[in-house]
Amino acid sequence: MTLQIATDVDGVATSSALSRGGTWLAAVFLSATFVIAALFIPVTGRFEIAIGLAGLAVTGFGVIAALRTTGFARAIVFTVAACAGLYVFAFISASVSVSEGGGAPSSDYVLLSMPEFAVLVVGIAARSLARSLTLGTLAFVLGAGGVQLAAWQAGMALAVDIPVVASYLALCLSVSALWIGRRDAARGTALMSGAALAEERDVAVARFNARATSWLHDTVLADLRALAALPPGELDDATRQALDRDLANLADVSLVLDAPGLGGSVSRALAKVPALVGVVRDAEQQGLELVVTGDVEALNELGSAVTRSLERAISECLLNVLQHSGVREAEIAVMSSPPEVSVMVSDSGSGFDVNETGDHTVGLRMVVVDSLAEIGGSVQIWSRPGAGTAVFMTVPVAA
Amino acid sequence: MNPRSVRPPRGSTALELDPLGAISARGFLVVVAAVSLLCAVGLTITTADQVSSWPLAVAALSSLVAGYAWFLRSAFRFDHGVTSDRFSIAFALVAVATVLNSLSCLGSNIVVRDDWGLLTVGLVLVAAAPFRTYNELRGYTAVAGAGTGLLAVLHGFASLGDGIPLPVTVLVAVAPALAMGLASVAYARQLLHGIYAERLQQADDRDAQIDELRRRFVDDDVVGEIGSLRSDVVPFLARVRSAGRLTAEDSARAAELAQTLSAAISASRMLDSLGDHVDLLVDESGLSLRMHEDDRATLRTLLVALQDSPHTRPGSVILELLEGESDRFGSVRCASDDVRALRADVTPFLRMTRLMFRSASEQVVGEELLVQFDIDRLA
Numbered sequence: 001m002t003l004q005i006a007t008d009v010d011g012v013a014t015s016s017a018l019s020r021g022g023t024w025l026a027a028v029f030l031s032a033t034f035v036i037a038a039l040f041i042p043v044t045g046r047f048e049i050a051i052g053l054a055g056l057a058v059t060g061f062g063v064i065a066a067l068r069t070t071g072f073a074r075a076i077v078f079t080v081a082a083c084a085g086l087y088v089f090a091f092i093s094a095s096v097s098v099s100e101g102g103g104a105p106s107s108d109y110v111l112l113s114m115p116e117f118a119v120l121v122v123g124i125a126a127r128s129l130a131r132s133l134t135l136g137t138l139a140f141v142l143g144a145g146g147v148q149l150a151a152w153q154a155g156m157a158l159a160v161d162i163p164v165v166a167s168y169l170a171l172c173l174s175v176s177a178l179w180i181g182r183r184d185a186a187r188g189t190a191l192m193s194g195a196a197l198a199e200e201r202d203v204a205v206a207r208f209n210a211r212a213t214s215w216l217h218d219t220v221l222a223d224l225r226a227l228a229a230l231p232p233g234e235l236d237d238a239t240r241q242a243l244d245r246d247l248a249n250l251a252d253v254s255l256v257l258d259a260p261g262l263g264g265s266v267s268r269a270l271a272k273v274p275a276l277v278g279v280v281r282d283a284e285q286q287g288l289e290l291v292v293t294g295d296v297e298a299l300n301e302l303g304s305a306v307t308r309s310l311e312r313a314i315s316e317c318l319l320n321v322l323q324h325s326g327v328r329e330a331e332i333a334v335m336s337s338p339p340e341v342s343v344m345v346s347d348s349g350s351g352f353d354v355n356e357t358g359d360h361t362v363g364l365r366m367v368v369v370d371s372l373a374e375i376g377g378s379v380q381i382w383s384r385p386g387a388g389t390a391v392f393m394t395v396p397v398a399a
Numbered sequence: 400m401n402p403r404s405v406r407p408p409r410g411s412t413a414l415e416l417d418p419l420g421a422i423s424a425r426g427f428l429v430v431v432a433a434v435s436l437l438c439a440v441g442l443t444i445t446t447a448d449q450v451s452s453w454p455l456a457v458a459a460l461s462s463l464v465a466g467y468a469w470f471l472r473s474a475f476r477f478d479h480g481v482t483s484d485r486f487s488i489a490f491a492l493v494a495v496a497t498v499l500n501s502l503s504c505l506g507s508n509i510v511v512r513d514d515w516g517l518l519t520v521g522l523v524l525v526a527a528a529p530f531r532t533y534n535e536l537r538g539y540t541a542v543a544g545a546g547t548g549l550l551a552v553l554h555g556f557a558s559l560g561d562g563i564p565l566p567v568t569v570l571v572a573v574a575p576a577l578a579m580g581l582a583s584v585a586y587a588r589q590l591l592h593g594i595y596a597e598r599l600q601q602a603d604d605r606d607a608q609i610d611e612l613r614r615r616f617v618d619d620d621v622v623g624e625i626g627s628l629r630s631d632v633v634p635f636l637a638r639v640r641s642a643g644r645l646t647a648e649d650s651a652r653a654a655e656l657a658q659t660l661s662a663a664i665s666a667s668r669m670l671d672s673l674g675d676h677v678d679l680l681v682d683e684s685g686l687s688l689r690m691h692e693d694d695r696a697t698l699r700t701l702l703v704a705l706q707d708s709p710h711t712r713p714g715s716v717i718l719e720l721l722e723g724e725s726d727r728f729g730s731v732r733c734a735s736d737d738v739r740a741l742r743a744d745v746t747p748f749l750r751m752t753r754l755m756f757r758s759a760s761e762q763v764v765g766e767e768l769l770v771q772f773d774i775d776r777l778a
Contacts, residue, residue: 013593014423017413021528021586028578032570039567110512110571117578163512166441170434177430181423188419188747191707192700199696200605202672204612206688212622213664220632221660227639228654232647235639243640250633254617271602274408274416284691284776304410304483304532 011127011182018178019067019125026063026118030056033114037093044100052092058085059115066122072131079122079135083142086115090147094154107151108161116164119143120171129179133172140168208257220246275299275307276314276332283318283330290318291331298336299343306395309371310343313379316367317345317391325349325389339397346390351383364391407595412532413587414480416594418754419747424529425474431526432467435519439463439500442515451507459499463519466492470523474530481530490539493523494546501550508554511572517547521579528583529590536587540580547576625663632656676702677718684722686729691776697755698731701770704748705733710741715767720774727774738763 034056041049062082066075090112097104120143123135144164152158223242230239270276273296280290302310314332321330327349335342368391369379377395407416414420439460443450450456470489473481481489497516504514511517520543524536551572555565616622620629635656639649673687673695674680680687687695698718705716715734721727735741742749742763749770752759756772763769 013413013590013597014420016593017586017588017590020589021525021582024585025578025582028581029574032574032578036567036570039564110510113512114571114574162445166434166438170430170438173430173434174427177426178423181426188422188704191703191748192419192696192751195700195703196696197608198672199692199699200608201612202695203692204609205616208613208616209621213625216622216625216628216660217664220628220636221657221664223636224632224653224657224660227645228650228657230645230650232645232650234644240640240643243636247633247636247640250622250628252617253620253622254613257613257616271598274411274598281693286775300406300408302409304534307408307410 014178014182015125015127022067022121022124023064026060026067026121029114029118030060030063033089033111033118036111037089040096044096046096046100048092049096052089052096055085055088055092056115058082059089059119060085063118063122066135067125070127072126072135075122075126075131075135076138079119079139080142082119082122083139083146086119086143087146087150089115091150091154094151094156098155104156106157106159107148108159108164112147112151113161113164116144116147116161117167120164120168124171124175129176132175132179136168136171136175140164144168211257212253215249219249270296272297273299275302275311279311279314279318280332282315283322286322287328288318288322289329291329292334293331294334295336296334298334298341301336301397302341302395303397306375306377306397309375309377310393310395313368313372313393314343314345316364320364320389321345321347321349324352340394341397342392342394344390344392346388348388351385351387351389353385354381354383368393405592405596405599407591410532410534411591411595412530413590413594414529416591416598418750420529420590420594421474421480422747427529428471428474428526431522432471435467435522436464438518438522439496439515442513443500446504446513449504449507449513451505452503455499455503459496459503459516462492462496462499466490466496466523470526481527483531483535486527486531486535490523490527493520494543496520497546498550501554505554506557508557511551511554511568514550514572516550517572518575520547521576524576524580524583525586528586531587533584533588533591536580536584540577540584543576543580544573548573625660627656627659627663632660673699673702673718676706677716678714679717681717681719681721684720686720686722686727686774687718689777690720690774693755694774694776697752698729701731701745701748701752704745705731705741705768708735708741708744710735710737710744712736712766727777729772729774731770733768734766735768736766738766738768741768 034053037049037053037056041047059082062078062080062085066078066082069075069078093111094107097109119139120136122139123132123137126132126135144161147161148158219242223239223246226239226242235243270280270292276292276296276299280292283290299307299310318330321327325347327347330345330347333344333346335344364379364381372379372393372395375395377393379394380392381389382392383389414424443456443460466489469492470481470486473485473489497514497520500516501514508514524539524543527536527539548569551569552565554572555568622628635649635652639645639653674682676699690698702716702718705711712734715732717732718729719732720729733741742761745768749759749761752761752770752772756774759770759772761768761770
């Protein structure tokens with residue numbers, strides 16, 4: 001959109017990110033449980049633990065499938081499957097613990113708690129708060145409830161698993177907070193999108209209009225005036241050609257609208273390179289007209305420290321153009337030559353003597369040269385009085 | 400656009416690309432902070448018999464409170480928000496709380512899962528997911544995993560002598576921090592990719608819209624509608640060209656058509672729908688039409704939000720744009736019976752205005768919300 005601010009319009013990106021995060025969370029808890037339980041096979045010699053591990057694997061698949069699916073009914077089925085797998089694991093683990101004797105733990109012990117945590121996240125990526133809470137509650141009732149049931153059936157002492165109950169409540173709260181925030185953000189998003197699109201429309205139509213009227217003024221109107229001034233008689237070749245051109249363009253106005261610059265401002269062309277958007281916007285706000293060329297996407301490969309230093313350096317160069325060059329136009333050219341990226345900021349202004357110490361050079365030396373030197377970059381400055389200035393900055397891709 | 404196929408800039412956070420995401424990220428942070436503090440206080444009380452040093456236990460809680468207070472303060476700031484440096488301070492305070500909590504029960508710890516520090520150090524990473532880069536979070540996760548592992552080893556030797564193998568103790572201690580840390584890394588990475596893909600999609604949509612508008616502009620023959628171009632000028636030019644000669648009547652007709660067309664071109668001015676969103680537009684110098692499109696879109700968003708608010712007094716939204724000799728500035732006024740509620744309604748859009756206009760500010764003046772801004776650039 002015009003404002004160069006992307007928004008997660010319908011929450012798809014957030015849901016997908018929650019799904020990915022939940023997958024990792026569940027995977028770590030289930031893996032830790034799996035490793036610990038597997039360690040007990042050689043220690044106890046109880047090979048039925050392997051069946052429990054199979055149940056744990058089913059739990060893992062169920063949780064991940066529930067997180068990834070977009071269908072609510074399927075999510076419920078996967079959640080039930082995950083809880084069934086957890087029940088099998090809990091029953092076998094509890095049975096082994098009880099039969100091994102020697103201070104058997106109660107039903108809130110950590111080997112059962114960790115997979116319960118994993119199951120609780122099944123609802124976080126659902127596409128509505130109600131569905132999210134429903135799935136989370138289902139997982140809590142069937143998962144934590146199933147573990148208690150299995151422990152009871154195995155003769156294990158029962159205990160309320162406070163961390164699991166607290167985690168369930170915390171998840172409900174967190175998901176609610178996210179959804180409420182998302183609702184507010186969605187309202188803002190809708191307004192912004194509408195405003196930006198309306199603005200795009202106005203600006204585009206205005207540009208087309210301006211281009212068309214300018215063309216009409218310079219051609220058709222000028223030719224009509226020329227005809228009005230001509231004496232009666234045969235038309236000369238130049239007049240015939242002008243009339244042919246006018247009639248051809250009026251027959252296909254799209255030719256008139258193919259002129260460059262009708263697409264939008266410089267900052268809008270930089271959608272892929274957020275690092276430059278702020279710099280360009282600031283410079284435009286101060287009245288500079290910028291042309292950005294070259295392999296601008298190479299800037300996305302830079303490390304954050306390098307990006308920050310380069311942003312500062314480019315800003316300083318543009319500030320120098322504004323303050324000292326006497327012109328309002330500048331160019332930023334980006335060149336990629338791995339493992340380095342080079343950026344040249346140039347203008348065709350008044351220029352200066354690079355060997356002199358003055359206002360022109362202090363900022364460049366202090367900010368540009370020093371800050372880029374800190375991150376392993378280098379700077380070359382070409383300038384002569386009356387011949388413009390070019391600052392060529394080279395930075396390493398990784399620093 | 401598939402998020403997997405895009406390559407967002409290194410070192411970016413989702414919030415940098417989507418500032419409105421801060422609304423939900425802040426709410427989430429508040430909940431996580433509350434959960435962390437409740438968990439810490441609750442577990443400290445319920446496992447009080449395992450505390451061997453109350454000064455350390457109190458210091459641990461204090462450090463946790465300080466960490467989250469700093470984190471919340473950073474997140475609610477108007478400027479750069481949760482920067483790398485600010486989060487590193489918050490994380491350091493929470494990590495110190497984890498260490499102090501662990502040391503406070505050294506020698507008397509019964510089960511390592513009762514140590515709340517192992518949870519809160521993971522929770523703070525979950526809360527940080529929207530704010531920081533996934534690479535940073537990966538580093539913090541490694542630190543948290545290593546730290547909790549070391550603490551578990553320490554307890555393994557000092558406290559836990561009930562026959563639980565040390566690797567199991569370490570695994571149980573490390574799992575929460577590792578699980579939540581890796582979850583936050585995955586969340587931050589996926590969200591960044593998703594938002595970046597959305598950004599590119601919007602750019603494509605924008606280009607498509609401009610192409611569509613261009614096509615409609617041609618199909619609707621907007622140019623032909625200017626003056627009597629199609630009905631009079633084109634037939635006239637075609638006839639003269641076909642005849643190959645000019646008569647005295649043709650010259651007079653050409654002069655007449657030139658005059659009409661010139662007037663029509665002057666009358667054909669830029670469209671301006673910004674005034675549709677205000678009850679009064681004061682713009683004597685025609686500044687609205689010359690403003691940069693990003694600034695106009697920002698203003699339009701704010702004006703629509705004001706009109707949408709139930710707290711706005713009907714008919715009171717005024718946009719004033721003024722141009723001096725060397726500067727340009729503007730203001731938006733909106734009256735309300737409850738100005739503070741009105742300001743709360745439009746807070747995200749006020750932030751957006753501050754983001755786009757360098758010198759934007761808002762204040763409550765009597766029963767009015769007044770937003771002032773300088774206009775630094777023109778289209």
